[in-house]
Amino acid sequence: MQWLLAKEWRELWSARAWWLMLIVTGPLVGLSFINAVQMYAELSGLNGTAVGVGEAFSPLVGVWAPTFSAYELVAAFLFPFVVIRLVGGDRQNGALKLEMQQRISPFARVGAKALVLLTAWLVAMLPLVIAGLLWKSYGGSTYAPELATIALGHVLNASLTIALGAAAAAVAEHPSTAAIITLSVTVGTWVISFIAALQGGWWELVAAFTPPALVAQFQHGLIRLDVTLSTLALTTFGLILAALWLRIGVPAQRRLVESIATLGTVALMIGACAMARASWDASENRQNSFSEPDEAALRSITTPLHIEAHFAMEDSRRAELERMALVKLRRIMPRLTVTYASQTSVGLYEQNTEHYGEIIYTLGSKRDTSRIVTAEGVLETIYGLAGVTPGVERDDEIFRGHPLAVPPRHAGVMFFGVWPAAIAGAWFVRYRRQA
Amino acid sequence: MVLLWQNMTTSPLLTVSGISKAFGRLAAIEDVSFRVEPGEILGLIGPNGAGKTTLFECLAGVLPPTRGQLYTAADQPLDGDARSSLIFYVPDGIRPYPDQPLGWVLDFAVGFFGGHADNLRRVIDSLQLAPLLKQRIGVLSKGQAKRALLAFGLLTPQPILMIDEPFEGLDLKQTREAAATLREHANGGRTLFLSIHQIADAARVCDRLVLLSGGRIRGEGTAAELVSRSGATDLEGAFLALT
The missing domain is CATH 3.40.30 (Glutaredoxin)
Known part of the structure; x- marks a missing residue:
């Protein structure tokens, strides 16, 4: 298992898709952060605009939710390609045929990939540390529980992406097919949300468990047990599906039957999870709670x-x-x-x-x-x-807000200059060492 | 060599019984049965499209056979973990871990598959891979990549090593050196099962041959036995007569 983890880790750092994602993530987060801080500052009275409006402002709503939202884009449009590269690459280059001959459970193999990809996601969240340090340097207030909650929401969203990408890469013969499947599912969840907004009813119920709804709840500092458990169940389903379909030595019909059985089991689990009522409001301003x-x-x-x-x-x-x-x-x-x-x-x-x-x-x-x-x-x-x-x-007990009329100083340099340069430099050094 | 074969016929390491594989209506291999004896180099020969790779992949568990079964020396059905303990298969035409340096990939072969680290230097030297250890697999030439794959297989610990087209992409000198390396490992007790489409190479390297054509076994035995059975004067003639 140690060798498998080491191999997956090396494969991740060798993937150009991963380095490109890292480079792009910085400016994406920076753009969101700069816009959010600028607006927060103006609503807090910067340059004499809208003074006093921001008095009840929460950094969670005003700064962190929009800053973290950059990761919704990353999870939907960039990260799936890294996942597909790591899971589907073995199939493309023949490594799968070699590795499947070792007596390691396919679930362990997929688990190792998922673990490495989750770590990759955490590394990709490093620009948020820069945002946090900048915010503190401006004199901004932070409330750890709500930051942890919003971060948890995006990690859960990433885990869904990992599961979806892994399943697609395992089922599809070619990475491009896997990419189409993944993006289709993503667009499909948007369609569900759209129909839910028009039709309500069952659509609304289903839409509550889609990634955009999941992230929205966490961005409001709300942790719902039903949504969290359902997300974990869906993630587990995707990873199991990937493990089942990576067993290329097993007849496709048997894999299909096992997949349907797993789907049925997970559907029952999600039904049970949906009955969980517990929830926690981690926001400092109790925006999901009454007094x-x-x-x-x-x-x-x-x-x-x-x-x-x-x-x-x-x-x-x-x-x-x-x-x-x-x-x-x-x-x-x-x-x-x-x-x-x-x-x-x-x-x-x-x-x-x-x-x-x-x-x-x-x-x-x-x-x-x-x-x-x-x-x-x-x-x-x-x-x-x-x-x-x-x-x-x-x-x-009444939340009085944390207005902050400070512009986003140095943020542009950090996100558009230092971060991409540092990542590109690290990539170059690694490439030179390998070459 | 014949004596060695005769001594071993009583206890095959692996018995292949009635393996068939169909892709839809197309029968790629049909009712294939033969035995693999311990310590021998067994060659699988046949024309293009005979089903050699399909047969190898079915034996290795990479492809699910439609019918048939493998049996161990103890006449036990061979599946799952037991198969992984007995057989390692090196496919042809793959370029695994293209972004990793060869040195690391060979370490991985030993570490991941539980091979003997003591073999590492010997295999590297015998296949002349030392100058390539820092090169990424993806930049190796066809012949270099084939030697790297041979090394990968030789470093694994399973008693039976199946290699699909071990000499594909190698020049004459490299073929002879690779053949000598394979013989050395067979002499060390490992059983090799090689799929070879060049009859001359097969005749030079293998102790026994299985001739596959049209998905069916057309002959099995030493080169001399195949020649004698076909009424031809040499193995090439036997090949043409039997396929």
């Missing part, structure tokens, strides 16, 4: 609550209701059920329809109707139905 007194009051309500919201999929009020209230409410009230009612996806021609725009709350035998979509409005209606009065939030 602690509100949460204590909501916990005291044991009667099942049902909310029927009459909003079309594309009605902005629906999105606001979800973001401002329901996401938080689901976390604290596991017995909450929500249904949406509308006859169209846009809702434009339903405005005069009876009940459109109403939110109907049913708590046991009690019922109330409201049109307010803010968190305060939703809570007020629920408290009214339950006859509960929340405590008052302590002043020191």
Whole structure:
């Protein structure tokens, strides 16, 4: 196993795709970081613009989410080629025929590749360390739990990419076919998200487990157990699929049957994972949670609550209701059920329809109707139905924000100059040593 | 050589029984059976398209056979781990680890497959690979790459080494040196099974021959036995007569 890991590691560092990805990652992260910091600074009052707006600003939302988002691009468009190179390369050059004769489980072989690729991803995240150091040098505030959460989200996203790329490279005869499969799946998840935004229903449920939704949740500092476990199950499925199909000495029909059986098992596992309700809000500004007194009051309500919201999929009020209230409410009230009612996806021609725009709350035998979509409005209606009065939030518990009116100094030099030059230099030195 | 063969016929190291492989409706090999004796150099000869590589890949487990079975000396079916313990196969026409230096690749062959590190220097010297150790596999010439693959195979520990076209891409001098190296390893107790399309090379190197044509076994035995059976005057004549 030690030799296998060493070999995979050497193959990674020999891959031009890997070096190119490293070089490109720096400027991508830099572009996102510079834009985010500049906007953060302007909203915080830099150059006299929009002073005071940024007072409730969270670095997670203002700087880190957009900076990390560069890795969504890397995971979707660059990293798959590194994965395919490492997994499919053995098949192309004949090394697979040699190595499969050793008594090492194909799962161990794929595991070694996955481990090396995950380490590669962590190395590719090094530009974030530069961003962090620059941010600290500007006097910016950091909150470790939310940074760890967003980093975890992108590592999970990368693990999905590794699994997808590995499976595609193992199933396809040629790397170009594997690349097409991988990109098709990526585009497919975007299509699912798009249809979910229009149609809702089951599409929305499925879309919650796609990589863009996964990353979005972590970028808000939210760790959902169901999404995390489902991602791990999907990752495991992809790696198992890769291991099954790399056994080129086994009849294809048998591999196909085993793949279908694995798919069935993983589908059941994901179904079970989806029932997990636990979640953790790691954001400093508690953007996924109500205040602690509100949460204590909501916990005291044991009667099942049902909310029927009459909003079309594309009605902005629906999105606001979800973001401002329901996401938080689901976390604290596991017995909450929500249904949406509308006859169209846009809702434009339903405005005069009876009940459109109403939110109907049913708590046991009690019922109330409201049109307010803010968190305060939703809570007020629920408290009214339950006859509960929340405590008052302590002043020191309220998030006051970390405005920072400092431009992104030296960031351009670091990301567009130092990083690419350092990587290109390291590549050149390695190439010379090998030559 | 004949005496050696006669002494060994009682306990074959490997028995190949009824191996067939079809690609769709095309039968690449059909009902192939023969025995591999310990310590011999067995040659698989046949015209292009005879199914030599397909047969090798089926025996090595790289390709799933449609039918048939391998048996060990103890008459036990040979599958999975047991096959990996007994057989190592070096395919033709591959260029593995193209970005790695040859020296490291040979270390890997010893380390990964559990070969004997003591053999490393001997194999490198016998195949004259010392000047190439720092070269990447990808930049080696065809003949150099073939010698590198031969070295890779010779460093593995399995009792049976199957090599597909061991002399492909080698010039006459290199062929003779490689043949001498293979003979040296066979004398050391290793069994070699070589697929060779050049009849002269096969006659020079191999103790016994299996003649494959159209996916079927057309003859098995020493060169003299094949010649005698075919009524020809030499092995080339026997080859033409039997295929």
